Amino acid sequence: MLDMKTLGHDAIAEKGRFNAHKYLILRRLSQLGILALFLAGPWLGIWIVKGNLAYSLTLDFLPLTDPYVLLQGSLSGVVPETTAIIGVVIVLLFYFLVGGRVYCSWVCPVNMVTDLAAWLRRKLGIRTTSQLSRSTRFWMLGLTLILPFAVAGGIVWELVNPVSMMFRGIVFGMGAAWVMVLGIFLFDLIVAKDGWCGHICPVGAFYNLVGSRSLLRVNAVQRQACNDCMECYVVCPEPQVIKPALKGEEKGASPVILSSDCTNCGRCIDICAKDVFSYGGRRSKSIEVYKREGEINPGVQA
Amino acid sequence: MTDTERKNEINRRQFLGNMLKTACSVGLVGLGLGAYSKRASSLPASYIRPPGALPEEEFLGTCIRCGLCVRDCPYDILFLGEVGDQVPTGTPYFVARTGPCEMCEEIPCVVACPTNALDHELKDIEDSRMGLAVLIDQENCIAFHGLRCEVCFNVCPIRNRAITLDMQHNTRSGKHALFIPVVHSDACTGCGLCERACILEEAAIKVFPTHLAKGELGKHYRLGWEEKEKAGGALVTPDTEHRYNLPEGVRYELQGEGLIIEEGAQQTPFSANPLDTLNSGFMDK
Numbered sequence: 001m002l003d004m005k006t007l008g009h010d011a012i013a014e015k016g017r018f019n020a021h022k023y024l025i026l027r028r029l030s031q032l033g034i035l036a037l038f039l040a041g042p043w044l045g046i047w048i049v050k051g052n053l054a055y056s057l058t059l060d061f062l063p064l065t066d067p068y069v070l071l072q073g074s075l076s077g078v079v080p081e082t083t084a085i086i087g088v089v090i091v092l093l094f095y096f097l098v099g100g101r102v103y104c105s106w107v108c109p110v111n112m113v114t115d116l117a118a119w120l121r122r123k124l125g126i127r128t129t130s131q132l133s134r135s136t137r138f139w140m141l142g143l144t145l146i147l148p149f150a151v152a153g154g155i156v157w158e159l160v161n162p163v164s165m166m167f168r169g170i171v172f173g174m175g176a177a178w179v180m181v182l183g184i185f186l187f188d189l190i191v192a193k194d195g196w197c198g199h200i201c202p203v204g205a206f207y208n209l210v211g212s213r214s215l216l217r218v219n220a221v222q223r224q225a226c227n228d229c230m231e232c233y234v235v236c237p238e239p240q241v242i243k244p245a246l247k248g249e250e251k252g253a254s255p256v257i258l259s260s261d262c263t264n265c266g267r268c269i270d271i272c273a274k275d276v277f278s279y280g281g282r283r284s285k286s287i288e289v290y291k292r293e294g295e296i297n298p299g300v301q302a
Numbered sequence: 303m304t305d306t307e308r309k310n311e312i313n314r315r316q317f318l319g320n321m322l323k324t325a326c327s328v329g330l331v332g333l334g335l336g337a338y339s340k341r342a343s344s345l346p347a348s349y350i351r352p353p354g355a356l357p358e359e360e361f362l363g364t365c366i367r368c369g370l371c372v373r374d375c376p377y378d379i380l381f382l383g384e385v386g387d388q389v390p391t392g393t394p395y396f397v398a399r400t401g402p403c404e405m406c407e408e409i410p411c412v413v414a415c416p417t418n419a420l421d422h423e424l425k426d427i428e429d430s431r432m433g434l435a436v437l438i439d440q441e442n443c444i445a446f447h448g449l450r451c452e453v454c455f456n457v458c459p460i461r462n463r464a465i466t467l468d469m470q471h472n473t474r475s476g477k478h479a480l481f482i483p484v485v486h487s488d489a490c491t492g493c494g495l496c497e498r499a500c501i502l503e504e505a506a507i508k509v510f511p512t513h514l515a516k517g518e519l520g521k522h523y524r525l526g527w528e529e530k531e532k533a534g535g536a537l538v539t540p541d542t543e544h545r546y547n548l549p550e551g552v553r554y555e556l557q558g559e560g561l562i563i564e565e566g567a568q569q570t571p572f573s574a575n576p577l578d579t580l581n582s583g584f585m586d587k
Contacts, residue, residue: 041373054392055368055416063416069366073417076363084366084416133320139328147335154362156339159391164367168382168392172369175384175391 004122007231010273023266030106038171052168053107054158055087063087068206069164072155076148092210098264100211104197104204105237105265109166113181114197117188118237130192130199134240134261137198137205144202162196163203194237197263204263212260218268219280220246220255226276232268242268246276256284346388347510349395350494352380353403353430354412354420358511365419367392371411377404380411398494398509403432405459405493428460433492434515435465435485435507443506445482448472454483454496454507463489465496483507487516 011020018025038056040046049058054069065087070080095103105111120126144157158164162180169177184196197204220226223246232246233239241259248254269277345351345358352371355361371394372380379401383389394411396403405427412420424430435454437443444451458465465483472478485507494509530536546554551564563574573579 047373050373051368051370054366055370057370057414057416065416066366070417073363073366078360078364078417080364080417081415081422087416131323133324135321136324136328139324140331143328143332143335147332147339148363151336151339154359154364155366156335158367159339160335165385165391168367168369169384172372172382173384176386177384177391180385 004125004234007122007234008271010229010231011271014273015275020270023270027106027265028112031109031112034107035109035167035170038167042171052164052171054164054168055084062090064091066164067092067210068203069155069158071206072144072148072157075145076154095207095210096214098211098216099214099262100207100209100260101204101263102211102216103207104201105263108163108203109170110163110181110184110201111197113166113185114188114194114237117185118194120189121193122234126189128190128192130195132192132195132199134199134238137200137202137208140200140202141205141209157202161203163201198237198261208260213282214260215282216264217280217282217284218245218257218262218264218266218277219284220257220276221278221280221284222274222276223247223249223255225274227274229273231271232277235267235271237265237267238262254285256280256282258282345390345395345511347514348397348399348508349389350398350403350433350492350509350511352394352396352411352420353405353409353427353432353491354415354422354424355432356419356421361419362390362393364417365393366417368416369394370414370416371420374410374414376406376410377401379403396494398433398497399505400498402494402498402509403491404495405430405491428489428491430491430493431512433494433509434487434512435490435492435494435496435509436515437483437485437507438510439502439504439506442502442504443483444501445480448474448478448480450481451501452481452483453499453501457495457499459493459495460489460491464491487512 008020014020037049038052040048041050049056050060051057054066056064058064063083063086065080065084067088070084070088073080147156148154160180162177162184165177166181169175169181188195188197192199220242226246232242236242238259238261241257241262244253244259245255245257264279266277266279269275269279351358351361352375356364367382369382369392372382379396380394381396383391383393383395385391389395407427409424409427409430412422412424414420415422437454440446452467455462455465455467463486465485467481468484470480470482472480492509492512496507497505497509500507548554553562553564554560555562573582
């Protein structure tokens with residue numbers, strides 16, 4: 001069995017501390033940077049971005065709209081303004097290209113909370129599991145899209161959505177939203193591994209569908225170098241996505257992680273001492289295929 | 303298919319069972335959410351929506367809780383509902399007593415709204431109806447004690463139209479006047495400047511959501527005189543003049559002055575006061 005105490009040691013020894021955490025650091029910079037942009041206005045009076053993740057206006061020019069929130073609104077029978085629709089098109093296009101769940105791992109503030117819970121689980125050796133199915137989130141998504149029809153309360157999910165609550169809370173005022181955040185943290189820590197993001201959150205499920213054909217993917221390009229250390233499975237928030245790509249060689253499966261459950265977080269790339277994984281395109285091939293075909297693989301990092 | 307894969311494969315019964323379990327739990331969540339949303343979507347009377355806000359139910363489906371109206375309000379009176387507030391989470395509101403709408407001419411909050419939850423048709427802030435001011439406490443409003451206050455009248459941005467002063471007799475002193483503020487719903491925008499300005503510890507004039515502040519006549523109800531005017535004549539009975547059996551030169555005006563004795567009418571031996579006649583007859587004897 002994998003020793004949790006030495007998790008990541010190989011990668012650090014092989015690649016150095018920075019390279020073994022490169023995408024983790026970049027993700028935190030992205031998540032905190034986005035928050036900082038929104039906070040620069042109210043805190044410092046530097047108005048680069050106004051609003052929050054539901055809708056924002058950058059430099060009084062660029063509208064960005066959360067398609068999921070607007071969809072719920074539309075289902076309650078509302079026709080949005082043109083700027084909101086332009087914002088939706090930009091956002092959908094972006095996530096369609098880079099992967100829907102990039103929202104989860106590079107933007108969403110709750111991810112920092114659930115990552116912390118997952119890290120603590122590993123440190124404390126908490127092994128509890130729940131019976132929750134990973135498909136629960138799609139049922140939740142369906143539910144949140146039905147509720148605007150069924151209940152007169154309009155965008156019902158936004159009354160309780162912890163994702164928007166946390167972000168809006170930080171930017172506009174938290175109120176008791178920290179209780180929700182704490183709840184999710186404890187749920188992930190004690191009840192279920194990756195409980196919220198990996199099983200329940202309908203926001204993630206929505207972006208999952210948005211990015212189901214996305215171009216940017218993680219690619220197990222050097223999968224023949226895999227030494228079965230299993231560390232990528234441990235750190236991955238959606239470990240079920242790895243196996244088909246990493247171990248699919250004999251079946252002739254693509255080395256690209258095609259499941260849209262994958263959040264493109266890049267933890268597998270960081271943790272792998274053998275540099276099996278790298279970001280690549282949807283149609284990328286494994287290094288052997290490239291060698292066979294005499295091409296130079298643009299996806300592999302030096 | 304390898305052995306391990308066969309082992310890992312779940313059978314149809316398990317699959318359906320799991321699916322049903324998930325569906326049921328999510329359904330329960332849905333019921334809870336539905337019930338919660340009913341409660342959480344009610345807006346307390348003291349929380350006023352920004353100008354141009356659609357009717358509450360529509361507003362909750364349209365507003366995406368982005369807070370741009372809050373950001374663009376130059377007076378910083380708007381807030382987004384926080385978790386635990388009595389206002390649906392993330393939706394904008396102001397509280398008139400502490401921060402009323404200052405009625406900007408450009409209405410920046412409406413301009414900022416990306417979803418039309420604040421109606422972009424609203425071009426003139428005087429047309430907005432955020433609520434309606436109501437002089438709710440006539441016992442403590444000092445105008446009713448005959449004291450000169452009129453602060454609400456004086457701060458009202460729609461001067462002498464939204465709030466007027468009605469001069470009444472002061473029956474307490476018997477020789478002074480009362481200047482009673484009267485709100486007119488055809489002009490009041492519900493900005494709340496009067497509520498903030500009210501000098502009482504607890505304001506006697508308050509802004510309420512219009513549906514709370516106003517009654518509504520039944521849709522079937524017709525006011526006869528209005529219908530008559532619209533139709534250009536009486537609708538039910540023919541509009542004939544009622545004839546009274548009166549002496550010449552005397553007529554009776556219904557809903558008017560009553561009995562009228564015209565100049566040059568034939569003088570009767572009787573006075574208009576029947577007592578005179580009785581008394582005079584008595585004296586003659």
